[in-house]
Amino acid sequence: MSPILELHGLTCTYGSLTAVDHVDLTVRPGERHALIGPNGAGKSTLFAAVAGTLPASDGRVMFAGRDVTALPEPERARRGLVRTYQHSSLFLDCSVLDNVALAVQRRHRVAYRFDRPARRFRRTGAEALRHLDAVGLAGRAEEKAAALSHGERRQLEVAMVLATGPGLVMFDEPTAGMSAAETERFVTLMGDLPDDLTVLIVEHDLDVVFRLAGHVTVLHLGRVLASGPPERIRADEAVQRAYLGSARTEDVFIDAGESP
Amino acid sequence: MGTYLVGALNGLAMGSLLFAIALGLSLVFGMMDVLNLAHGAVYLLGAYVAVALLPDGVGLGVFVLAVLAAAAAGAVLGGALAAMTRAIPHHLDQALLTLGVALVVAELLSLVFGNDVHSIAAPAAVGGGVAVFGGTYPVYRLLVIGFGIVLAVAVYLLVERSRLGTVIRATVADRAMVAALGVNTGRVLAGVFAAGAALAAVGGVLAGPILGAQPGLDEKVLLLALVVVVIGGLGSIRGALLGALLIGQVQALGTTLLPQYASFLIFAAMALVLLLRPAGLLPPRTAVRA
Amino acid sequence: MRAGPTRTGTSRDDAPVPPPAKSGIGEAGDRPVSRRAVLLAAAATVLPAAAPLLLGPYPVSTLTRMLAFAVLVLSVDLLTGVTGLPTLGQAAYFGAGAYTAVLVGVHVTADAAVQVLAGLLAGLAAAVVTGWVAVRARGIVFLMLTLAIGESVHQISDTWSALGGSNGLSGMPPISLFGGPSLLAAGFVYWWVLAVAIAVYAAVALVARSPYGRTLRGIRDNEPRMRALGYRTAAARYGVFCLAGAVAGVGGALWAAQARFVSPGDLSFEVAALALLSVVIGGKGSLWGPCLGAALVLLVRDNLSASLGGHGPLLLGLVFIAVVFLMPRGLAGVLGARRRRGSGGPP
Numbered sequence: 001m002s003p004i005l006e007l008h009g010l011t012c013t014y015g016s017l018t019a020v021d022h023v024d025l026t027v028r029p030g031e032r033h034a035l036i037g038p039n040g041a042g043k044s045t046l047f048a049a050v051a052g053t054l055p056a057s058d059g060r061v062m063f064a065g066r067d068v069t070a071l072p073e074p075e076r077a078r079r080g081l082v083r084t085y086q087h088s089s090l091f092l093d094c095s096v097l098d099n100v101a102l103a104v105q106r107r108h109r110v111a112y113r114f115d116r117p118a119r120r121f122r123r124t125g126a127e128a129l130r131h132l133d134a135v136g137l138a139g140r141a142e143e144k145a146a147a148l149s150h151g152e153r154r155q156l157e158v159a160m161v162l163a164t165g166p167g168l169v170m171f172d173e174p175t176a177g178m179s180a181a182e183t184e185r186f187v188t189l190m191g192d193l194p195d196d197l198t199v200l201i202v203e204h205d206l207d208v209v210f211r212l213a214g215h216v217t218v219l220h221l222g223r224v225l226a227s228g229p230p231e232r233i234r235a236d237e238a239v240q241r242a243y244l245g246s247a248r249t250e251d252v253f254i255d256a257g258e259s260p
Numbered sequence: 261m262g263t264y265l266v267g268a269l270n271g272l273a274m275g276s277l278l279f280a281i282a283l284g285l286s287l288v289f290g291m292m293d294v295l296n297l298a299h300g301a302v303y304l305l306g307a308y309v310a311v312a313l314l315p316d317g318v319g320l321g322v323f324v325l326a327v328l329a330a331a332a333a334g335a336v337l338g339g340a341l342a343a344m345t346r347a348i349p350h351h352l353d354q355a356l357l358t359l360g361v362a363l364v365v366a367e368l369l370s371l372v373f374g375n376d377v378h379s380i381a382a383p384a385a386v387g388g389g390v391a392v393f394g395g396t397y398p399v400y401r402l403l404v405i406g407f408g409i410v411l412a413v414a415v416y417l418l419v420e421r422s423r424l425g426t427v428i429r430a431t432v433a434d435r436a437m438v439a440a441l442g443v444n445t446g447r448v449l450a451g452v453f454a455a456g457a458a459l460a461a462v463g464g465v466l467a468g469p470i471l472g473a474q475p476g477l478d479e480k481v482l483l484l485a486l487v488v489v490v491i492g493g494l495g496s497i498r499g500a501l502l503g504a505l506l507i508g509q510v511q512a513l514g515t516t517l518l519p520q521y522a523s524f525l526i527f528a529a530m531a532l533v534l535l536l537r538p539a540g541l542l543p544p545r546t547a548v549r550a
Numbered sequence: 551m552r553a554g555p556t557r558t559g560t561s562r563d564d565a566p567v568p569p570p571a572k573s574g575i576g577e578a579g580d581r582p583v584s585r586r587a588v589l590l591a592a593a594a595t596v597l598p599a600a601a602p603l604l605l606g607p608y609p610v611s612t613l614t615r616m617l618a619f620a621v622l623v624l625s626v627d628l629l630t631g632v633t634g635l636p637t638l639g640q641a642a643y644f645g646a647g648a649y650t651a652v653l654v655g656v657h658v659t660a661d662a663a664v665q666v667l668a669g670l671l672a673g674l675a676a677a678v679v680t681g682w683v684a685v686r687a688r689g690i691v692f693l694m695l696t697l698a699i700g701e702s703v704h705q706i707s708d709t710w711s712a713l714g715g716s717n718g719l720s721g722m723p724p725i726s727l728f729g730g731p732s733l734l735a736a737g738f739v740y741w742w743v744l745a746v747a748i749a750v751y752a753a754v755a756l757v758a759r760s761p762y763g764r765t766l767r768g769i770r771d772n773e774p775r776m777r778a779l780g781y782r783t784a785a786a787r788y789g790v791f792c793l794a795g796a797v798a799g800v801g802g803a804l805w806a807a808q809a810r811f812v813s814p815g816d817l818s819f820e821v822a823a824l825a826l827l828s829v830v831i832g833g834k835g836s837l838w839g840p841c842l843g844a845a846l847v848l849l850v851r852d853n854l855s856a857s858l859g860g861h862g863p864l865l866l867g868l869v870f871i872a873v874v875f876l877m878p879r880g881l882a883g884v885l886g887a888r889r890r891r892g893s894g895g896p897p
Binding site: 366482 | 818820823827867873875
Binding site: 051053072073075077078082085089091092093094101102105106110112113114116117118121124160164 | 759760762763764767768770771774775776777778781786789
């Protein structure tokens with residue numbers, strides 16, 4: 001099967017700092033691909049460069065067989081390459097329904113219509129409500145997004161990103177700041193995603209990573225340190241060194257990996 | 261040929277004044293994202309200080325006194341603006357506040373000085389002309405050009421060579437980081453706000469013998485200063501200098517060649533720069549934004 | 551298997567359907583209206599319409615000006631309140647509409663409908679030509695650019711001899727309607743301006759509640775997120791800028807219909823500032839609040855100014871400062887909060 005996302009020598013530099021250094025990466029359709037690495041490994045920068053939020057300094061981003069390196073972020077999103085943000089990024093002064101409807105109406109090509117009130121576009125409204133229902137937020141459609149809890153905002157974000165009709169979704173640390181119960185609900189939600197959806201996920205909670213991912217890539221100092229199935233990554237010595245050598249807070253990796 | 265060279269000199273004088281005025285506007289915006297819409301009113305305050313203190317044919321000493329008085333008045337107003345804007349969280353509300361202050365100050369000035377057009381004489385000692393390019397050119401305008409040069413050098417030394425300047429540049433680049441390093445940004449910001457306003461008021465006095473003083477002048481000057489800042493790059497000192505020199509020339513040449521379209525030329529210059537260099541000609545060096 | 555970007559092939563626009571009796575997915579405002587709201591709406595329609603029967607010509611012409619100014623304020627609200635783009639440049643498009651209407655009135659026809667249409671097109675055209683400069687920025691820089699555009703247009707009108715320079719254009723004949731006789735009585739002009747203003751209000755309200763309005767609110771709340779959702783936000787902002795220019799142009803034409811005169815003062819910085827002040831006083835994003843603000847602001851400037859020794863702007867400046875400090879959400883915010891408290895709803 002041909003890959004849905006390919007990075008060829010992707011590089012991002014800020015002045016003299018190279019945050020992402022000639023990264024090659026291949027993601028196949030339907031894959032659950034996790035990107036992990038210690039703080040400062042360049043995960044967020046890589047995400048931003050793939051989504052088009054940041055320009056790449058060098059290298060190519062291929063999506064669905066097409067070179068999208070030169071395309072701005074909205075054009076990549078229109079082709080089905082969408083991202084979420086590390087901190088919930090919602091439309092807080094709009095209703096919960098509006099948040100999802102914004103994603104739906106763009107796809108329905110009615111986002112620029114002003115000849116009728118929005119509620120008269122019933123197919124858009126119904127589809128938005130369906131997406132809300134899928135994440136368990138249908139009951140709160142009329143409330144302002146600002147009224148949602150942290151965990152609920154994450155759920156709304158998932159509904160929003162799925163409503164864009166994506167081919168590949170990139171989640172940037174989706175469980176950051178969640179309680180254990182919220183994390184559990186989120187993992188269930190991810191497990192229920194359609195099988196044909198490709199997911200690229202940056203995640204600090206390695207327990208979550210090893211439960212969800214079918215393929216793990218480890219980034220260290222802007223380079224790919226290792227890439228493969230979870231079992232192989234757990235056993236990889238270079239990976240463990242990178243984690244142990246960088247920060248005490250990453251000790252959790254040892255627990256999750258049950259090192260020999 | 262002589263006409264054009266005289267025009268160019270006029271443009272240089274105008275550029276010097278615009279640099280003095282736009283500098284504060286640009287720094288205040290670059291350092292704290294405050295758009296000070298009262299900047300034109302501060303300028304007008306300076307011009308009316310000149311009206312009040314400078315009857316015809318005064319000596320240089322009195323003129324310098326007027327400059328100092330205007331600087332003090334401008335600094336006080338700038339300090340007050342800094343204090344008021346700090347009390348408000350949103351940038352739009354801050355701009356609206358300065359807009360309110362601009363209306364109040366302009367109205368108070370017209371209450372005191374009336375709505376007439378006041379002209380201000382240059383100090384007697386420099387009121388004459390010198391022979392330049394086969395014509396005579398006012399000595400006073402040459403002095404204004406000299407002032408512009410001195411100001412540019414002084415600002416360069418202050419900003420590039422002093423510790424205070426380092427703080428100012430760093431604050432433009434990344435305010436949160438400077439605050440995190442333990443620098444009292446509040447005091448620096450208030451100081452820059454006051455100093456910028458003082459310079460604008462001084463600009464009002466210096467421009468007095470050229471532009472006079474009248475209601476509505478504050479808006480024209482605010483517009484010119486805004487265009488200078490946009491063209492040069494928000495928060496950039498070198499940009500303000502370049503923008504001021506450019507707009508000075510455009511203004512002077514426009515008035516010589518196409519008086520009806522001078523304001524259109526200025527807008528066209530701004531549109532052109534924004535089209536080619538959206539961040540301005542010399543944007544400030546910013547920190548890495550991840 | 552979906553290997554690539556997905557696309558919904560069948561998505562054509564929904565056919566217009568009659569509004570459901572109770573739609574579960576409407577906005578908050580779609581809830582069944584209370585009897586009090588109906589009464590309020592009726593009063594808000596009948597009282598202004600009856601004004602010429604109850605008041606003398608001078609107050610009626612004051613009301614006419616308020617309505618024309620309210621249309622300008624609506625255009626500012628469309629940008630500032632709905633889209634989150636604070637503007638100080640709308641007076642330029644207001645002026646474009648007013649100058650065009652006077653020129654049409656003097657040289658072409660006294661028909662007020664033609665003048666309004668010409669004003670609309672002039673405002674739209676001016677916004678199309680200048681808007682792309684403004685929409686390159688957002689937030690405070692947008693404010694800066696619109697101010698620069700507005701002041702430039704103001705100074706062009708002040709120096710261009712074809713537009714009468716600083717004297718402006720006068721000698722516009724009284725308006726007529728649909729080939730009828732000249733409308734000399736202030737009351738008839740008022741009714742015409744009222745009708746157009748209501749139509750504009752309805753149109754702006756429709757835009758605000760449409761999918762495009764939702765797009766604009768999304769841009770206001772979180773533009774980077776809109777880009778990540780696949781929106782070309784610059785185009786959306788340019789679109790609303792042009793719409794707002796057209797609305798302001800209509801306002802200018804209505805202003806000219808009453809004054810039968812236009813001068814550079816009508817598109818000065820002060821007019822733009824007062825329009826923005828009206829939106830801030832009334833409450834950003836609400837539509838009726840800013841209209842109320844427009845009436846208040848014009849009342850202070852034109853009617854109370856004389857009793858303040860001609861220094862209404864001083865009072866307005868102080869009001870400006872007070873509003874920013876004391877009620878950042880405006881009249882609509884204050885009244886809305888009280889109503890919500892009264893009905894025991896969430897704060």
